Amino acid sequence: MPEQTVIFVSMPGLRRRDLQHMPRLSAIAGAVADLVPTFPCVTSPVQANMLTGRTPQEHGIIGNGFYHRDRRTVELWVGRNGFIEGPQLWERLTAAGVSSAAWMTQNIKDAAADYIVTPEPIHHPDGRMDLWCYSKPDGLYQRLFNDLGHFPLMNYWGPMANIKSTEWIVNATLWLIQRERPQFNSIYVPHLDYAAQKFGPNSSQAIAACAEADGQLGRLFDGLAAIGAADPTILVAGEYALTDVSRVIYPNRVLRDAGFARIDERDGAEHLNVAESVAFAVVDHQFAHLYVGKPEEIDAVAGLFEGIDGIANVLIGRERAAFHVDHPRSGEIVLICEPDTWLAYYWWHDDAKAPPFARTVDIHAKPGYDPVELFFDPATKSIPLDASLVKGSHGAPATRPDQFAAIISNRPLPSTSETIRDVDVCQHLESIV
Missing domain, CATH: 3.40.720.10 (Alkaline Phosphatase, subunit A)
Structure with missing residues (x-):
């Protein structure tokens, strides 16, 4: 050769x-x-x-x-x-x-x-x-x-x-x-x-x-x-x-409960409407980009996550530059976890109302990374909806x-x-x- x-x-x-x-x-x-x-x-x-x-x-x-x-x-x-x-x-x-x-x-x-x-x-x-x-x-x-x-x-x-x-x-x-x-x-x-x-x-x-x-x-x-x-x-x-994780946080549930994330119900399932939401999260292991459609709401949205156990940083605007993510594609707010915590994309509180793709391996339909896709629930013959199963993560x-x-x-x-x-x-x- x-x-x-x-x-x-x-x-x-x-x-x-x-x-x-x-x-x-x-x-x-x-x-x-x-x-x-x-x-x-x-x-x-x-x-x-x-x-x-x-x-x-x-x-x-x-x-x-x-x-x-x-x-x-x-x-x-x-x-x-x-x-x-x-x-x-x-x-x-x-x-x-x-x-x-x-x-x-x-x-x-x-x-x-x-x-x-x-x-x-x-x-x-x-x-x-x-x-x-x-x-x-x-x-x-x-x-x-x-x-x-x-x-x-x-x-x-x-x-x-x-x-x-x-x-x-x-x-x-x-x-x-x-x-x-x-x-x-x-x-x-x-x-x-x-x-x-x-x-x-x-x-x-x-x-x-x-x-x-x-x-x-x-x-x-x-x-x-x-x-x-x-x-x-x-x-x-x-x-x-990767680090060991023992805690999971659901940013889209926080945003939903505060009235910022728009949830539509179709055929008995709840779907996140990103186009009509004031704010929603694209979660990715131990961080998330929060996209906020109304600039006047950025501080209010950020305030929801200040002081939550497991959240290490809530970055707004130019604060993102110190962490190398001050780019037009980034969310107006970036959340960063502690090393023992990760973020799940779920927005529903009742698993009976989870969208159909939640129980499948569908990396493109979910607005966030889902490591629970590595597991299988023999009872339902599908992906389980238990984020606590995940024991290792990274991204922080x-x-x-x-x-x-x-x-x-x-x-x-x-x-x-x-x-x-x-x-x-x-x-x-x-x-x-």
Whole structure:
């Protein structure tokens, strides 16, 4: 293989302490440091930080989703690369003549990478869904499907999430490197997220997940050697670390009870009407963007959350700049939790009036991230409506060592410091390609 192969694995939830359960990753760890994510410490912003070298208020990815004020709709997991503002690593690699591939990276559709694969299931009017992936160039996913079968989306998120999705990603990465030889390969592997959210980041299940992920990394390393990439440069970044949580807050219930959130009843179910609400929350793990349609009500809305146990910060206007989220897409108010607390999107008080999508895995219909989708209620054969089930979360500012992720490489890291910021990863990636 004539060019140097670079493997960049984005593995949310990976911490230094996890290396004791990951012998294959530990074996290549020539350099290890703490990775300090920029708030908000969730996947879409942190990946954008690492691939642009800029903060959320500069590149515009202020969460895993946001409210489109022009369309008056909420959209999570927006997918399209055009939402990232400013230059990205992909364009710089292309300009330098370096070929690149992106596997499951957030906000990657239409990016300048040469090869892209990311989930894009086909939804039919009758509710059926067919497995499929967006790919670049056209026809790439069809070739992968022919040789490897479908990407197992049900094992990537939801109550059936497990190591099978990571196994497919590893197989597909090796398949592409063997045939097309991309020099830079970015791989998103969220396996550690599942058990850490369900059972807690230090649970026996989370430790078992580390071993499973390590097994797949070992397959990747062995596979690279088998196809001729015997000495690749490897960088594994943990994105963020999860903390144990024992408390959940429901901002949309607070706003509803105060008369700010508009709730419509249809067919016996209650629906949040974001277009007609004075204020509502787009919750995202341990923070939320509160969108307030009437400027004169901002202080009143903010006051509802001052003093609530579990809420660490209530940011208004320019106060958001100190936390890197002073951007036009941000809510007029940003809530930040204490590390032991997370935020659920629910607005109903009676589960009998929950909208139908609440009991399903539907990441696009819900105006907020819902980790309860990882659970299954056998009695109702659906997703339960018990937010207290969640035992791990992330997103709050990383101010304590237990909120730091890990960054690991088989080559020297960009600094001799014990800590590296996520915004410094981009320059390092450019330097090693």
